[in-house]
Each structure stands twice: as structure tokens, then as C-alpha cells.
Amino acid sequence: MxxxxxxxxxxxxxxxxxxxxxxxxxxxxxxCKDVVTQLSAVRSSIDRVMGLIVAENLVDCVKTDMSTGISSEESIQxxxxxxxxxx
Amino acid sequence: MxxxxxxxxxxxxxxxxxxxxxxxxxxxxxxCKDVVTQLSAVRSSIDRVMGLIVAENLVDCVKTDMSTGISSEESIQxxxxxxxxxx
Amino acid sequence: MxxxxxxxxxxxxxxxxxxxxxxxxxxxxxxCKDVVTQLSAVRSSIDRVMGLIVAENLVDCVKTDMSTGISSEESIQxxxxxxxxxx
Amino acid sequence: MxxxxxxxxxxxxxxxxxxxxxxxxxxxxxxCKDVVTQLSAVRSSIDRVMGLIVAENLVDCVKTDMSTGISSEESIQxxxxxxxxxx
Structure with a gap:
């Protein structure tokens, strides 16, 4: 989860x-250029959300790994x- | 329009x-990896729609330009x- | 060719x-942020070149199609x- | 450095x-389609390198932060x- x-x-x-x-x-x-401008904004927003999720996930993995002492380079990788x- | x-x-x-x-x-x-997979699919879909719109727009410009005889390199550019x- | x-x-x-x-x-x-900035510039440049090539290719297809009269929606597609x- | x-x-x-x-x-x-295919490969490679660099950088920040005890949410952010x- x-x-x-x-x-x-x-x-x-x-x-x-x-x-x-x-x-x-x-x-x-x-x-068409106005529609494309709006679609670009939606794509950037989706990209940003993806970046935030994968970044937070990586931070959690490293913090869990270091605080529990169970070295799990695998989960970080x-x-x-x-x-x-x-x- | x-x-x-x-x-x-x-x-x-x-x-x-x-x-x-x-x-x-x-x-x-x-x-998180399942959410990211779904977000990737949404981003690709948006990207594809953008590609279709700009491509159709370019085709229309060239066709209009050639059929009306009014050379408008500018609209194609x-x-x-x-x-x-x-x- | x-x-x-x-x-x-x-x-x-x-x-x-x-x-x-x-x-x-x-x-x-x-x-690292300076290296990433430079890599971003390279990626944008590659992307731009790709855009120019596929756009010119599409324009050529439409122009050839209209000037030769041989309707080839297939090559445009x-x-x-x-x-x-x-x- | x-x-x-x-x-x-x-x-x-x-x-x-x-x-x-x-x-x-x-x-x-x-x-043109063969040139575009090669350019796509170059772009993906650049993207991958960027991803590896920013990921390793984030891991280093979190590890340094946790091992030195100096809470630096700022460097992680x-x-x-x-x-x-x-x-």
C-alpha cells in the first residue's frame, strides 16, 4: 500500500x-493551436504528478532501508x- | 475555426x-508502480491526440495552400x- | 531516398x-543540476530535429500526392x- | 562536486x-523513418541518463541527510x- x-x-x-x-x-x-496549448498543459501536469510519485517513492525506500537497518539495495534499485x- | x-x-x-x-x-x-503505469498510459494518449491534431492541421494547410494556388509558405511554416x- | x-x-x-x-x-x-540542464538542452534539440524531419516528410507526401494527382491517402497516413x- | x-x-x-x-x-x-528511429533511440538514451543522474542524486541526498543527522528536508526537496x- x-x-x-x-x-x-x-x-x-x-x-x-x-x-x-x-x-x-x-x-x-x-x-487548433489553442487546443494544443491546453493539451500541453495537461501533459506537463501528468508528468509532474508522475515525477512527484516516483520521487517520494524513492525517498521512502531509502529512508525505510536506512532506518530499519535491513540493507535492501534491491528496493532502492x-x-x-x-x-x-x-x- | x-x-x-x-x-x-x-x-x-x-x-x-x-x-x-x-x-x-x-x-x-x-x-505506486501501478498508479505510475496508468499515468503513463494517460500521458501517451494525450501525446497521441496532440500528434494527430498537429498532423491533420499541417495536412489541411498544405492542401488549402495547393488547391487555392495562394502560396502561403507562412501558414505551412x-x-x-x-x-x-x-x- | x-x-x-x-x-x-x-x-x-x-x-x-x-x-x-x-x-x-x-x-x-x-x-549534477548543471549536467542535467545540459542534457535537457540536448534532448530538446534532438526532439526538435525529429519534429522538423517528420513535418517536412508529411509536407512532401501531401505535395507529391496533390501534384501527381495519384491519390495516396496511404502515404499521408x-x-x-x-x-x-x-x- | x-x-x-x-x-x-x-x-x-x-x-x-x-x-x-x-x-x-x-x-x-x-x-526518413530509419533516421527518426535512430533519433528516438538517442533521445531515450539521453532521457535514461538524466533519470539515473537525478535518481542517484536524490538517493545521495537522503542518505547524507539521515547519516549526518542534520535534517535537511531542503536538499531533498x-x-x-x-x-x-x-x-
Whole structure:
């Protein structure tokens, strides 16, 4: 189980709202460059959330590893792999 | 005004559904790697929609330019710039 | 065979130079945020070159298709697919 | 000063070689889809190196923070910001 910071879900709820707005722009046949600008903003927001999740996950792994004394380079390596793969 | 293929809005509606699913996974404190996998799928979907929009826009510019005979390298260049910037 | 604008190879030669610079920074154990900033610039440059190539390719396909009168939606669709996949 | 794993410079040297190969493909006017495929590989390699650097940097910050006892949430936050921004 993973605990997620409330910032993460708040940001995703805003992203959901942005997507609704984009669907309206498309229905209203708005200019393609304006639609693309909004989609870029949504993509960056998703990317940022991904970055925050994988970073917090890596910090947790290292802290757990050091505080419990059970050396688990493996869990740290898995967190690093997830981070790199998610880019 | 730009006309958008119905495929584009259908795909964005599916993406909206995916986002709702991710918010539920976060509320349920699901594994971080599963949440990240879902977010990657959403990002790819957004990226694909952006690619389709800028590509169709470029094709329209070139076709309009050639069929109307009014040489407008400028509109084609703008469409190329939008495409490159949107990456 | 594809003809490439000289801008493309000039830009890639500059990118090669940037990479050499980064390798030197790493050898000199420079600050990680400075190395990451340089790598970001290289990645953007590569992305831009890719965007220019797939855009020019799409324009050529549409122009060839319209000027030769041989309707080949297929070659245009292939160029669009390449563009979307390359993102 | 930052120490970098030798894997990082080895990977960047290979990337440099790939770039040389792409420049040759362009001079030889090779098919655009083949050039784009190679550029995609270079971009992924750069992305991966960036991911490894920011991840190792974050791990070092957390380990230093915990072993020295000097709580420095700030350095960890800076490493997280670098990671998110570099995406």
C-alpha cells in the first residue's frame, strides 16, 4: 500500500477539469493551436504528478532501508528503475 | 475555426475515464508502480491526440495552400512550428 | 531516398559538440543540476530535429500526392503515423 | 562536486557514436523513418541518463541527510524538484 500526498489528487482533479475544458473547445471547433496549448498543459501536469510519485517513492525506500537497518539495495534499485522507466 | 475528427474527442473521453480510475487507485492507496503505469498510459494518449491534431492541421494547410494556388509558405511554416513546439 | 535540409545536420553537429561538453563536465565531476540542464538542452534539440524531419516528410507526401494527382491517402497516413509515433 | 557512475559516461559515449551514425545516414539521404528511429533511440538514451543522474542524486541526498543527522528536508526537496523539472 502507498500513501499519497493530498497535493497529488488535488492536481489530478484540476487536470480532469482541464480535460473537460478541452473537450468543450473541440466541440466548439476552437483554434487548433489553442487546443494544443491546453493539451500541453495537461501533459506537463501528468508528468509532474508522475515525477512527484516516483520521487517520494524513492525517498521512502531509502529512508525505510536506512532506518530499519535491513540493507535492501534491491528496493532502492526497483524505485530507481520505476523512476527512469516512467520518463 | 478547426474541425476535429470524432476519434479525437472519443479518445479524450476515454482519457477522462482513465483519470477517474487513477484518482480511485490513489484514494485506495494502490501500489505506486501501478498508479505510475496508468499515468503513463494517460500521458501517451494525450501525446497521441496532440500528434494527430498537429498532423491533420499541417495536412489541411498544405492542401488549402495547393488547391487555392495562394502560396502561403507562412501558414505551412506556422503549422510546422506548432508541431515541433508541441513535442 | 530523402533529402534533408542542411539545418538538420548543422543542428545535430552542434548537439554532438554539446555531448562532448557534457562528457567533460562529468569527468570534472561538475554539479549534477548543471549536467542535467545540459542534457535537457540536448534532448530538446534532438526532439526538435525529429519534429522538423517528420513535418517536412508529411509536407512532401501531401505535395507529391496533390501534384501527381495519384491519390495516396496511404502515404499521408504513414507520414502521420511516423509523426505521432516519434513523439 | 558530484561523482558519476562510469555507466553514465559509457552510455553517453555510445550515444555520441549513434549521433555520428545518424549524421552519416542523413548525408547518405537514408529513409526518413530509419533516421527518426535512430533519433528516438538517442533521445531515450539521453532521457535514461538524466533519470539515473537525478535518481542517484536524490538517493545521495537522503542518505547524507539521515547519516549526518542534520535534517535537511531542503536538499531533498531540491533533488525532487530537479528530478521533476528534468522530465
Amino acid at each position: 502507498n500513501k499519497y500526498d493530498v497535493k497529488i489528487s488535488n492536481r489530478l482533479k484540476r487536470t480532469e477539469g482541464q480535460l473537460k475544458g478541452i473537450l468543450k473547445m473541440i466541440a466548439d471547433e476552437k483554434e 526497483q524505485a530507481i528503475d520505476l523512476l527512469v522507466k516512467s520518463r | 478547426n474541425k476535429y475528427d470524432v476519434k479525437i474527442s472519443n479518445r479524450l473521453k476515454r482519457t477522462e475515464g482513465q483519470l477517474k480510475g487513477i484518482l480511485k487507485m490513489i484514494a485506495d492507496e494502490k501500489e 506556422q503549422a510546422i512550428d506548432l508541431l515541433v513546439k508541441s513535442r | 530523402n533529402k534533408y535540409d542542411v539545418k538538420i545536420s548543422n543542428r545535430l553537429k552542434r548537439t554532438e559538440g554539446q555531448l562532448k561538453g557534457i562528457l567533460k563536465m562529468i569527468a570534472d565531476e561538475k554539479e 504513414q507520414a502521420i503515423d511516423l509523426l505521432v509515433k516519434s513523439r | 558530484n561523482k558519476y557512475d562510469v555507466k553514465i559516461s559509457n552510455r553517453l559515449k555510445r550515444t555520441e557514436g549513434q549521433l555520428k551514425g545518424i549524421l552519416k545516414m542523413i548525408a547518405d539521404e537514408k529513409e 531540491q533533488a525532487i524538484d530537479l528530478l521533476v523539472k528534468s522530465r
